[in-house]
Amino acid sequence: MNPVMVEYFRQKLLAWRDELLDEARATLTALQEGGNASEADIADRATSETNRSIELRTRDRARKLISKIDEALDRIEAGTYGLCEETHEPIGISRLEARPIATLSLEAQERHERMEKTHRDE
Known part of the structure; x- marks a missing residue:
């Protein structure tokens, strides 16, 4: 992989990381602000808790x-990006484009x- 392509993927990964971090910050803010609201209706409260649980699971996946x-x-x-960890052969550009974290x-x-x-x- 030539240096231009490596830089392209580096920028793509950095942008993806920044996007995930921005979403995490927005979630944290929303959870802090929404944590003070208490619904009187038990169904509304259950819906809020379910939504909060889903959001926290999503954030955990984002963290990983x-x-x-x-x-x-x-x-x-390290200079090993784009090389298969098993075969040490180059990973296809189309695969890296679809999944830049592929190993x-x-x-x-x-x-x-x-x-x-x-x-x-078994």
Whole structure:
């Protein structure tokens, strides 16, 4: 992968990370402001709690995604970004475009998923 492409993915990862952090800040603000409101109706309260739980789960997934983005940025700095962790062959650009945090080539990922399915079914 040439330096221009590496920089393109670095910028893409940084923008994605910033977007997730902005959403997390907005969620935190909304939860702090909404935490003071108490609904009189039990159904409204249950709906609010369910929405809060869903939002917190979404933020937890985002937190894990931010960690994977940071790992991808570390691979860029180390010069290993875009290389499959199993085969050490280049990961296809189209795969990286679709999933910039990918660590396995498409073929390696498919093998990994087949192995998971095989062991899960046992």
